[in-house]
Structure formats: structure tokens, C-alpha cells
Amino acid sequence: MNIPSQPSIPEFAIVGHPNEGKSSVLSTLSEDDSVRISPMPGETKECRSFPVIIDNKEVIRFIDTPGFQNPRKTLAWMRQYQGDDRDLITDFIRVHRDNPAFHDDCALLAPLAAKAGLIFVVDGARPLRNIDRAEMEILRLTGRPRMAIINCKDADSIFLEGWQNEFRKHFNAIRLFNANRATYSQRIALLNSLKAIDQELEGIIASVIHAFRADWQNRNHQTAALIVTMLSDSLLYRKSVACPLGADEEQLKEQLHTKYTTFVSKRERSTHQQIRKLFKHNIFNLQLPEQSILRQDLFAAKTWKFLGLTTKQLTMAGAVSGAAVGAGLDTLAAGITFGVFTALGGAVGAATAALKGKEVLTGVRLLGMKLDKQQLQVGPVTNVQLLYILLDRVLLYYSHIINWAHGRRDYPEEVPKDGDQEEEKKGYTSHWTKQERRICDRFFKELQSRYLPDRDHAEMELNILLREKLREISEEE
Numbered sequence: 001m002n003i004p005s006q007p008s009i010p011e012f013a014i015v016g017h018p019n020e021g022k023s024s025v026l027s028t029l030s031e032d033d034s035v036r037i038s039p040m041p042g043e044t045k046e047c048r049s050f051p052v053i054i055d056n057k058e059v060i061r062f063i064d065t066p067g068f069q070n071p072r073k074t075l076a077w078m079r080q081y082q083g084d085d086r087d088l089i090t091d092f093i094r095v096h097r098d099n100p101a102f103h104d105d106c107a108l109l110a111p112l113a114a115k116a117g118l119i120f121v122v123d124g125a126r127p128l129r130n131i132d133r134a135e136m137e138i139l140r141l142t143g144r145p146r147m148a149i150i151n152c153k154d155a156d157s158i159f160l161e162g163w164q165n166e167f168r169k170h171f172n173a174i175r176l177f178n179a180n181r182a183t184y185s186q187r188i189a190l191l192n193s194l195k196a197i198d199q200e201l202e203g204i205i206a207s208v209i210h211a212f213r214a215d216w217q218n219r220n221h222q223t224a225a226l227i228v229t230m231l232s233d234s235l236l237y238r239k240s241v242a243c244p245l246g247a248d249e250e251q252l253k254e255q256l257h258t259k260y261t262t263f264v265s266k267r268e269r270s271t272h273q274q275i276r277k278l279f280k281h282n283i284f285n286l287q288l289p290e291q292s293i294l295r296q297d298l299f300a301a302k303t304w305k306f307l308g309l310t311t312k313q314l315t316m317a318g319a320v321s322g323a324a325v326g327a328g329l330d331t332l333a334a335g336i337t338f339g340v341f342t343a344l345g346g347a348v349g350a351a352t353a354a355l356k357g358k359e360v361l362t363g364v365r366l367l368g369m370k371l372d373k374q375q376l377q378v379g380p381v382t383n384v385q386l387l388y389i390l391l392d393r394v395l396l397y398y399s400h401i402i403n404w405a406h407g408r409r410d411y412p413e414e415v416p417k418d419g420d421q422e423e424e425k426k427g428y429t430s431h432w433t434k435q436e437r438r439i440c441d442r443f444f445k446e447l448q449s450r451y452l453p454d455r456d457h458a459e460m461e462l463n464i465l466l467r468e469k470l471r472e473i474s475e476e477e
Contacts, residue, residue, distance in 0.1 A: 016121035021151030050304035069104035101113030124152030145198035172197035392427025
């Protein structure tokens, strides 16, 4: 019989037992959180394709397969087969396709008959069994390019060496891969390993990897643009209300303050959700771990304590940006309440004293608020610390999203507690170089400027910096 031609789209059938990581590997490699992950045997009866689409073009295809139904009988038939080895799979399917006892075996082998490569997934935490050896021998006899993945959470498993020794007899490549914890770099490394299983696949898999990298870079560029836009919207926010003589100024100020914090919090959440969508987390209810600082409100005291710049760094930032550094230092120690929310303006005490002494004021700032011709205005922000806290939170969220494998469905049971030391900053920005922080400071300063060309240049500088930082986070192991 004629051998089917090599497909233009590389295909890999994912083979394995239920509850051993097959579906998790499939979901993670295809970045598809719609893959059903179930410990119940027999859930998959037919093959299902999971294409990876980049720029509206399919670049690689992974195929979910049922488990073996009668591996010993299948192997016995193959060992007695007298025909052309190239027809082994198709002849097996032809002979057995109408026999219900071999339905799953035929379905599993169908992609291999169509010239798909295969990835065999096992749980390295359990011992090797004779049934596993039978299945490996079947896969070897197919003659298809094949990789074995040991889905093992513990690299020190006492069974690991046994699996590796047996795999060397049957597979072209072997890789340890924790599908529930795989990072972007580890997924790329696995794809690189696929190049080694067959020389004919080297070029096409190299093209797939190139497409993956280009797509990831494009997502990072889009993420950087989303972050810059969020920062601009949040830091340039202005709102004003009428404040006639005799009006309750304190109540109006509190209302403006609440509207602003609500606006920024919603704007931040919207950006986080856009980033989540960019990295294809669409279905599973991905939640932040209990210990994450991101579970704290943006304006909570704990957030301002553990994120943003240190006191010394804030002082240096103020020299560049002209921010209300003293106000920022207050928040480091006291947290954020309406009474001390000086992140939006100058010192409260001096402004309050001035208000008491005058009936009509023009241009007096109070919590970033200005009373001008009976109009009370809030914004724009005058404390650079808010910029760094928003940056830390979005970068922490990005790191969480890209490193949450699509096949992961669990959460840590034990929750570590945060420390209480102020110096234990948990974000990224306090570890940036002075030059990198100066880019942020100039961006903050130019937001307050009316000269748009300088503002555009500062936004471009920050965008380029963020692209590099996102790349660094992506490549962390």
C-alpha cells in the first residue's frame, strides 16, 4: 500500500495512561487550557487535535489519543506480522478496526499511520511495569520518530533510573518534564529536543521554534504597550467637581479620592486581564496563590510596604521627577489611608493649615487636589512611588501568568507567610539599575509636562525598557 506523504504541519501524538500527565503535557505544549484533565481511565475514546496557531497560521499540531486497550495482544500480533514493516500500522488497523476490543488501540495508532511523531508520557513517581514495556515495544515497532517524557515532580525519584534505562532501548530522545510547572524556557527546550528524534524533522521543528519565539516576543511587545498605557492613564488622571462657598470640602475631597482609587484599581485589573488573554489563559479560573502580594489591594499599607522603591531610592527618584518624596516616605511607614494619602500631593499638614486661614484659595494642593475658582480638582499624581508600585504589580502578575502552565490545575496547600521587614521588597523595580530607574523617573516627569514630543520620547524609552524586562522574566528558569 502507498505510504502517506509527510504532512506540511508537524504532528505529534501524545500517548500515555490516564492520571500520568498526558493531558497536562498536551495542554501545556499547545497552550490550551480547554484540554480535559481527568484521572478516570477511558475518558478519551477518539483522537482530538490541538493545533497551535500563530499569526493565523497553524505551525504544529498535538493529538490527544486514547490509552492502549489490549497492548499485550497488539504486541503479539505485531511480532507475528509477516508483511512489509512500512505497512505494519495500517495493516493492524485494517484487520482490527471493526473489533470493539481493539477500538482504542486502532484510534491511538491512526495518527502514527498518518506519519505523526509520538510523545510517550509516563509518571516517573511509580515503578516500571511489564505492561509499560509492552507498550514501549509497540511504539518502537511503529518506526515513528518518538520521544519519551518522564512527567516527574521529583528528580530524585527512586524509579527514575529504571525508566531512563528502559526508555533508552525504545526511544530517540528522553526528557524530564514537569507539565504542571513548565516555564516558557522549558517548553522551548522540549521543542528543541524534538529536533533530535529524526533528522528530517530538524528543519521544520526549527521553524516552529522560531515562530514560537517570534510570537512570544510579539506578546511581550503588546504587554509592554499595555503597561505604558495603563501607567499614563493612571498617573495623568484628572477629575474636578464644583466646590461653592459653604460646601463640605472634606466630603468632596474624600469622594474625589475614592473615585480616583477606584479608577486606578479598575484600570489595573483590566490590564491584568488583557495580559492573561494575550498568554492564552481563557477558560480555567486561574487564581493567585494566597501568599501573593497581588491579593492585597493596590492602596493597602502592605502593598506599599513590600512593593516599589526603598526610602533611599525614592529620595533619588524625587531629585529627577520632582515628586512629593516626603509624602512617599510617609506611606512607607504608615500605609495608605485618606488621612495620610499623600501619594497624590504635597504634605497634608501645611496645606490644611493654609486652608483654615483663608476663605478663598487658588492653586492650593491637598492630597493632589487643587481648589481653584470654586472647583476642586484631583490629579495628576505627584508621587513617583505609585508608578513603581503599579510596575511591580503588573510585572509580578505577568510572571505568574507566563509561568502558570496551561495544564496546571492545583494550588499549593501550605501558604508561606510574608516577612515583616520593610527592607524585604518583593517586586522587581527596587532591583533595577540606577539608569533603568532614571528612565521611569523621566517618564513620570514628562507626564506632567505639556510638551508632547518629550512625553512621547519618554514613553518610547519606558516601552523599550519594559520589553527587555519582560524578556528577562520570560527566560528565568
